[in-house]
Amino acid sequence: xxxxxxxxxxVEGKEILKGINLxxxxxxxHAIMGPNGSGKSTLSQVLAGNDAFxxxxxxVTLNGDNLLDLETEERAREGIFLAFQYPVxxxxxxxxxxxxxxxxxxxxxxxxxxxxxxxxxKLAKEVSKQVDLxxxxxxxxxxxxxxxxxxxxxxIMQALLLQPKLAILDETDSGLDIDALKVVSDGVxxxxxxxxxxxxxxxxQRLLNHIVPDYVHVLAGGKIIKSGGRELALELxxxxxxxxxxxxxxxxx
Amino acid sequence: xxxTDNEVKELIKREYEHGFVTEIExxxxxxxxxxxxxxxxxxxxxxxEFMLExxxxxxxxxxxxxxxxxxxxxxxxxxxxAISYYSAPKKKEDMPQSLDDVxxxxxxxxEKLGIPLHERxxxxxxxxxxxxxxxxxxxxxxxxxxxxxxxxxxxxxxxxKYPELVKKYLGSVVPAGxxxxxxxxxxxxxxxxxxxxxxxVRCPMELSTYFRINAANTGQxxxxxxxxxxxxxxxxxxxxxxPMRDENQLHAAVVELVALDDAQIKYSTVQNWYPGDENxxxxxxxxxxxxxxxxxxxxxxxxxxxxxxxxxTWKYPSCVLRxxxxxxxxxxxxxxxxxxxADTGTKMIHLGKNxxxxxxxxxxxxxxxxxxxxxxxxxxxxxxGARNFTQCDSLLIGDRCGAHTFPYxxxxxxxxxxxxxxxxxxxxxxxxxxxxxRGIDPEQAVSMIVNxxxxxxxKELPMEFAVEAGKLLEVSLEGSVx
Numbered sequence: 080x081x082x083x084x085x086x087x088x089x090v091e092g093k094e095i096l097k098g099i100n101l102x103x104x105x106x107x108x109h110a111i112m113g114p115n116g117s118g119k120s121t122l123s124q125v126l127a128g129n130d131a132f133x134x135x136x137x138x139v140t141l142n143g144d145n146l147l148d149l150e151t152e153e154r155a156r157e158g159i160f161l162a163f164q165y166p167v168x169x170x171x172x173x174x175x176x177x178x179x180x181x182x183x184x185x186x187x188x189x190x191x192x193x194x195x196x197x198x199x200x201k202l203a204k205e206v207s208k209q210v211d212l213x214x215x216x217x218x219x220x221x222x223x224x225x226x227x228x229x230x231x232x233x234x235i236m237q238a239l240l241l242q243p244k245l246a247i248l249d250e251t252d253s254g255l256d257i258d259a260l261k262v263v264s265d266g267v268x269x270x271x272x273x274x275x276x277x278x279x280x281x282x283x284q285r286l287l288n289h290i291v292p293d294y295v296h297v298l299a300g301g302k303i304i305k306s307g308g309r310e311l312a313l314e315l316x317x318x319x320x321x322x323x324x325x326x327x328x329x330x331x332x
Numbered sequence: 333x334x335x336t337d338n339e340v341k342e343l344i345k346r347e348y349e350h351g352f353v354t355e356i357e358x359x360x361x362x363x364x365x366x367x368x369x370x371x372x373x374x375x376x377x378x379x380x381e382f383m384l385e386x387x388x389x390x391x392x393x394x395x396x397x398x399x400x401x402x403x404x405x406x407x408x409x410x411x412x413x414a415i416s417y418y419s420a421p422k423k424k425e426d427m428p429q430s431l432d433d434v435x436x437x438x439x440x441x442x443e444k445l446g447i448p449l450h451e452r453x454x455x456x457x458x459x460x461x462x463x464x465x466x467x468x469x470x471x472x473x474x475x476x477x478x479x480x481x482x483x484x485x486x487x488x489x490x491x492x493k494y495p496e497l498v499k500k501y502l503g504s505v506v507p508a509g510x511x512x513x514x515x516x517x518x519x520x521x522x523x524x525x526x527x528x529x530x531x532x533v534r535c536p537m538e539l540s541t542y543f544r545i546n547a548a549n550t551g552q553x554x555x556x557x558x559x560x561x562x563x564x565x566x567x568x569x570x571x572x573x574x575p576m577r578d579e580n581q582l583h584a585a586v587v588e589l590v591a592l593d594d595a596q597i598k599y600s601t602v603q604n605w606y607p608g609d610e611n612x613x614x615x616x617x618x619x620x621x622x623x624x625x626x627x628x629x630x631x632x633x634x635x636x637x638x639x640x641x642x643x644x645t646w647k648y649p650s651c652v653l654r655x656x657x658x659x660x661x662x663x664x665x666x667x668x669x670x671x672x673x674a675d676t677g678t679k680m681i682h683l684g685k686n687x688x689x690x691x692x693x694x695x696x697x698x699x700x701x702x703x704x705x706x707x708x709x710x711x712x713x714x715x716x717g718a719r720n721f722t723q724c725d726s727l728l729i730g731d732r733c734g735a736h737t738f739p740y741x742x743x744x745x746x747x748x749x750x751x752x753x754x755x756x757x758x759x760x761x762x763x764x765x766x767x768x769x770r771g772i773d774p775e776q777a778v779s780m781i782v783n784x785x786x787x788x789x790x791k792e793l794p795m796e797f798a799v800e801a802g803k804l805l806e807v808s809l810e811g812s813v814x
Contacts, residue, residue, distance in 0.1 A: 127769050131761065155771035167762040171784030180780060181770035188771065220784065221766075237770065 080105045080276050081126075081146075081245055086137035088125045094135070095121040097301035103245070106273040110287055111280045112312060113298035114320050119280040120164060122298070123249045126278075127161040128154045141245070156188040158244030162234040162251050169221035174233070177221045178203060182240055203240065210236045210266045227254040235266035246270055247278045252286035264289030284316040299325040360419040365412055367391065370519055373418050377488050377522075380495055390508035390518030397512045403675040404704040404736055405644050407580075407617065415551045415582055417520045480536050482566075483528035487555050490526035497528060501559055505588040505625045505652070513584040513619040513646075517553045521586065524554035529564035529595070538794055540569040551582040558588070560595035562628065567598040567794060580608075580643060585620045593628030593655065598636070600793055601649075602801055605641035607808075610699075612671025615643025622649035623679075626658035626687075634661040635678065636792045638801040640808040643672060648706065650679035653687035653718075660689040663789040665801070667782075667808055668701030668733070677707035677738075682715035682748065691722040694786050697733035698809060704736040711748035719749040726756040727785050729778065729809070757785075779806040 086099040095118045103109055113119050125132045126139065128151035139146040141157055149157065169177065183193040194202070204214045210232040222230050231251055238246050248267065252260055267290050270277060279290065287295070287309070295311040296303045297320075305311065305323060315322070361369060370391055374384040399409070477484050483494065491498050508518035525541045541556070560566055583605060589597050599622075608615025618641075624633035635649040651660025662678035680689035689709065697703040709720045726735035741750055759781050767777035783790070783802050790798045 127765075129765055151765065151768040152771050152773060155769050161769050163766065167760065167766050169763050169766070169781055169784055171787040172780055177767075177770075177780070180772055180776065181767075184771035184773070184776075241770070 080142055081278075082138075082140045083126075084138040086122075086125070086139060087135045088121060088132050088137075089135055090121065090132050095132075095301055096125065099137070099298075099301075099303060101296065101303065103276045103278060105244075105276055107294065108271065108277045108279065108290065108292045109294045109296065110292040110312060111278065111296050111298050111303075112282070112284065112315060114325055115282065117298045117325075118301045119282075119298055120249055123161055123247045123278070123280050126154075126245075126247060127151065127159060152184070156185055160238050160241055160243030160246045162231075162238055162246065162248045164250040164253060166222045166225075166230045166234055168223045168225075170223050172221050173218055174221050175200065175203060175217040178217075178237065178240060181237070185241060206236055206239045209239060209269060211262045212236060228256065228259040231255060231259070231263055232266070235263050235270075238270055239266060243275070245276045245278065247280070249280050250282065251279070252281055252283065260286070260289060284312040287312045297323060299323065361416045363414050363416045365391075365415070365417055365520065369417055373520065373522065376418070377491070379488075379491055382495070382499060383491050386503070386508065387519050390515050391520075393509040394512065394515035394519055397509075397515055399512050403646050403706070404702065404738070405646060405673040405675050407644055407673075410580075410582060410617065412516075417551060417553070418522055476536060480533055481530040482533060482535050483526065484539055485526055487521075487524045487526040487557060490557075494526070494528070497559065498526075498557070501588070501590055502555075502557055503588075505590060505623045506586050506621050511621060514586050514621040517555060517584050517586045517621070520551075521553045521555035524556045524585070525558075526556075527558040527566060527568065529558075529560045529566045531561040532563045533561075534564065535566040538567045538569055540571070542571045551584065553583075554585045556585070556587040557590075558597055558599070559590045560592065560597050560631075562592045563594045564592075565596045565598075568600070569794060570599070570601045571604070580615055580617055581606075582617050583619070583642075585622075587620070587622040587649075589622075589624030589633055591624065591626050591628060591631035591633050591655075591658075594630045595628060596632045596634075597624060598634045599624070599649070601635075601637040601639070602804065603637065603639045603641055603645070604804055604808075606643075607641045607672050608643040608670065610670050612643070612700075615672070616641065618642035618645045618647060620645075620647040622647065623652065624650070624660070625652045626655050626660060626684075628658070629655040629684075630657045631655050632659040632661070634659075634663070634792070636661075636663040636789065637665070637676075638786075638789070638793070638804065639664070639666040639674060639676060640804050642674075645672075645674040645676050647676045648678055650681065651689060652681045652683065653689065653715075654683045655687075656684045657686045657688075658684055659687070661792075662689075662691045662693070663792045664693045665696070665786045665789045665805075666694070666703055666705075667696040667805060668698070668703045669808055670699040670701060672699075672701045674702070675704045675706055677705045679708040679710070680720055681708075681710045681712070682718040682720070682745075683712045684715065684718075686717045687715060688718065689720045691720070691724070692788050693722075693724045694789055695724075695726045695735055696729065696782055696785065696805075697726070697735050698729035700732045702734045702736070704738060706738040706740075708740040708742070709750055710741075711743040711745045713744045715745045716747050718745065718747075720751070722750070722752045723788075724752070724754040725785070726754075727782065728756070728758045729782075775806075775810065778809055782809060 081103040083099050083101040086096055088096040111119055134147055179199045186193055203217055207214050212232050251263060295307055297305040370387050374387060506514050509515055527539060529535050591597050605616035605618055626633055633651050639645055653660050660680050666674045666676050668674050678691055691707060693705045695703040695705055705724050711718050724737050728735055735756055737754055739752060759778060763781055764777055782805055790801055793801055
């Protein structure tokens with residue numbers, strides 16, 4: 080489904096990704112682990128098409144089509160979804176309106192009829208329950224005054240509504256207490272399906288206890304330096320990133 | 333992956349929707365202003381003597397005044413002798429007695445503007461007075477209004493039919509010598525609306541006026557006077573458009589509102605005069621004096637404005653809160669794009685005990701435009717227990733535009749309370765990225781973010797106007813993403 084070949088990317092002239100190679104097939108769940116500053120978030124932002132990052136060389140295809148040629152919104156409509164690490168607030172725009180606009184943009188792209196307010200309300204209420212968000216949140220401004228955990232649940236709710244082909248989860252576990260982690264993980268697990276791939280980016284392995292990946296990759300210095308199965312994450316937890324000869328700037332938690 | 337320059341240019345090229353010119357025969361004065369012009373104008377309008385005297389006095393005052401220069405706007409000096417002070421569609425008969433007498437070409441113009449004078453107006457339940465250049469051409473719904481005792485007619489008609497009311501209230505809120513543009517308007521105003529709501533009457537429908545400048549090189553100087561007697565209520569809507577012309581055109585209106593005991597006036601404006609092209613050529617100079625007087629106790633005047641048009645906007649809808657417990661409100665969205673300039677805000681003058689005012693101002697700047705909020709909150713010695721809340725937010729789109737805030741507070745009463753909040757924010761790259769990552773077009777994203785920013789003001793607008801205002805923002809913002 081997603082194929083990344085020798086991807087290089089930089090921000091403000093500084094090279095962050097230095098040759099990423101990765102193949103993800105439909106139905107698979109991949110975890111990318113690595114210390115802070117290794118390029119994990121950059122990789123997710125580049126895949127989603129954030130203008131702040133410049134791809135200097137390499138190739139990314141989604142089901143054979145060149146992804147790098149597409150605008151951010153076109154990638155989204157092709158099925159790329161990014162759950163943000165720090166979702167931004169949009170004051171005054173209700174979550175409901177925002178989500179309906181997004182869902183209808185996708186539907187329009189697929190040649191389907193747009194959903195009216197009533198239909199959408201019904202759907203959104205159901206999905207919000209899946210991530211244990213009070214439907215009252217739908218009427219609030221996008222992420223406006225949401226707690227960290229509520230923002231993350233809101234992101235997963237969006238994934239459930241938009242039903243992407245590839246869901247990229249950027250540090251979705253950060254800042255969550257154990258109960259919220261469970262709710263969010265249940266949401267992500269509900270996303271798992273044969274025709275969908277999930278790419279999780281995380282610093283810690285605890286998320287992987289809840290969402291068990293098929294593959295684990297270790298990213299350091301802008302390159303994938305080791306790949307393996309579920310057991311690689313456990314080994315990392317036990318031995319720390321130092322085991323692979325990398326420095327971890329953040330040793331808290 | 334930013335939208336390319338070419339795409340942006342393409343979007344900017346999308347034209348001002350109301351920029352067409354109507355081909356109709358008009359009677360237009362030669363450009364120039366002197367006492368004879370005023371006499372001719374007064375004569376055409378068949379005005380009583382007092383009106384002519386009033387105009388001449390204002391004209392003489394105006395001659396002694398200087399054009400104000402304190403506003404944060406920049407434009408070449410207006411040559412007041414290059415403007416024609418009267419233009420009227422030639423009428424087949426002397427005066428249109430009903431809609432059937434109105435030039436069909438004119439009616440088509442209003443239809444193009446989305447102002448239905450016939451059935452659609454009835455469906456909407458909105459009574460419309462339409463002012464085309466200098467004259468009022470049609471007023472709908474006269475009958476049901478008359479039944480309720482409401483007077484809603486062109487001000488030129490009111491001068492003849494209700495001279496006592498006009499004499500009593502015209503200039504009572506905005507005196508002829510109030511400021512340069514008000515003096516000019518007092519001298520040459522050609523038409524506008526007159527509204528009188530009798531004691532205890534709740535006006536049975538929204539009243540509405542649409543202003544349209546059509547003829548070239550003419551100024552529009554309309555005058556609106558609304559009087560709400562004791563315990564009455566009225567909601568009044570005003571909309572404006574003009575054709576696209578390369579020359580700047582002058583619009584200097586005066587609006588006066590008078591609210592007596594327990595009366596309420598709600599005045600909403602959607603101003604979409606031609607803003608000029610993307611290089612700042614042409615557009616309307618919108619120099620307007622709007623003021624309401626809460627004379628009576630417990631009275632309330634509420635201004636809501638959505639200002640998206642005009643090359644230059646100079647406008648401060650204000651409230652003089654004289655009556656005890658009276659309330660003044662000002663809700664404003666001002667959007668500037670390309671080379672537009674706006675200096676707009678309000679004055680809340682607290683004179684009576686326990687008077688309250690609220691100011692919510694939302695300024696949005698895009699392109700190379702400049703957008704200033706200017707507001708005065710003043711408490712007189714008698715304003716015991718008075719309070720004001722001001723919230724002033726600016727939103728910037730791009731990095732070549734400017735937003736400025738000039739709040740003034742004067743207090744002569746120690747018990748008065750003022751709260752002031754101000755913010756400046758940008759449509760951030762992060763917000764745009766979030767929207768686009770969810771599949772939303774950049775243009776739609778900006779429009780959604782801006783609409784969210786304006787929400788507190790839009791909710792004050794009557795329903796159908798709120799929808800229109802949202803759409804108008806969308807159109808006005810086209811090409812602002814780059």
